[in-house]
Amino acid sequence: MKQIQNTDFKITSKINIEDLPTRYDLNAPEKDVEKALKNTRKQLSELQNTMYAHDKYSVLVCLQGMDTSGKDSLVREVFKSFNVRGVEVHSFKVPTDLELSHDYLWRHYIALPQRGKFGVFNRTHYENVLVTRVHPNYILGENLPDVNTVDDIDDAFWDKRFNQINNFEKHIAENGTIIFKFFLNLSKEEQKYRLLRRLRKQEKNWKFSAGDLKERKLWDKYQTCYEDVLNKTSKDYAPWYNIPADDKPTARYIVAKIMYDVLSKYTDIQEPELDDKTKANLDVYKAELERE
Template sequence: MKSLTEQFKVKSNTKFSLGDYDPAFSDGSKKEDAEGVLAGLIAETSKLQAQLYAANSYSLLIIFQAMDAAGKDGAIAHTMSGLNPQGCQVYSFKQPSSEDYDHDFLWRHYKALPERGRIGIHNRSHYENVLIVKVHPELVLKENNPDIKQVKDIGKKFWEQRYESIRNFEKHIHTNGTVVIKFFLNLSKQEQKERFLKRIDNPEKNWKFQASDISEREHWDEYMSAYEKAISETSTDESPWYVIPADKKWFTRIAISTIIRDTLKGLKLEFPVLPKEEMDKLQEAKQLLEKQ
């Protein structure tokens, strides 16, 4: 039986379709067992995080992308709970600022990369530039690209170059020690509808709902096409995409935590071993302390 990491990984240079992934899949797991399973995964990941921090050679960048109401915030909160906050950083990317538009589309994301030894989480990411921007190409005009004066100037070549820029960006940071894993939380349209209705009916969640959520929902098929293309073009052996079932939040969190743990395990991290001189000094310090 394939592990969850293998099941949800999109292999590079293979035919990929979102239609092959069931948003309600739960691998035979039971909801009542989820809390215990997740606690065990978090405990394992916490130990691996300590090794990552101590070794100070790799960093881990975790990217979350999804349609509205897919549960990104909850997934981040649950899967990263129990970790040392000193070794983690979370960035939630909103609309670009005027300063962002004065630079290339990767600029603000490069600035937010995690330092060595740390785990960085990007809630939305540079992929917005081939997702929402692809569904609403008029947003490209805000970038003041010298070759793009009007929407009709945005052709196939433009998008091919953008995917290539993303691949090169991720290859560069991988070569320099940043391990990248990318999660697409695969929510069904029906489940999104039900979650939107709950947000409207629950006063404590009204703030999460915006009128624009409905207008964006009308572009569902366009977004699915954009996600499918982006994932297909940019899932590489070094920086893979994982398509995670998102209709059952409890299973979503188990799947994400499993993949994060497995990724850290794959780095074969170890605590640094001190040179003999330093070890001798430790023993001297120990003897002094014991005499006090």
């Protein structure tokens, strides 16, 4: 199977979204890709156990992509070997009244993972510069002091919001959160196939919403907004990775491999050693228990 490097997918310079691949060939049959994923997710789960004992880093995994890009199944397949206490998944929907009574980052901040754990944002704080940019009227629901009509939402507004997001991520990175941002890059043709599959298979009907077709008509607008997101918010402390998502098993493996390779470079992540007194008396403690 083809060996991959995280640099193959990392956004490090200005991109045109049309040039980013939506499919990647690992030169291996699907069963081999799934086997590689199984091994990698096991390694990730073991690393998370060490991180929990180390208690200095947390990991935030951000998943963004168009409808049907495979976010839910990726979460299921990549993290299925984890201790359930080691990973928390948050799927951010339309903001509630309580959430709208705070700034737009508040609900994301309070969902951040604690040290030693992985947190997965299935759709993320970037919805606030994606969906709201395609539908700027949603911003009016935030009841912002200087925004009274859609006309008040100009380029300067979005630039300010990009800066706020960058500052948010820089702050949490400087305080021990390792950030991965994955753009599940799906082709329009593949989305059509997946939507039709939801309609044709009765057991998949529940996943379909007429709203999916309305959003599909806005495909080009979304692509423009994603291009801005990738260009303006891929930073050394919080890089974006373009994940070709037309083939789900390949996308899942690439995500898992990137995370494991990056985290493995943190050589300071080690299980803490026992203090000298405890270490010297291990045989005493074992004997005490064995005498019971």
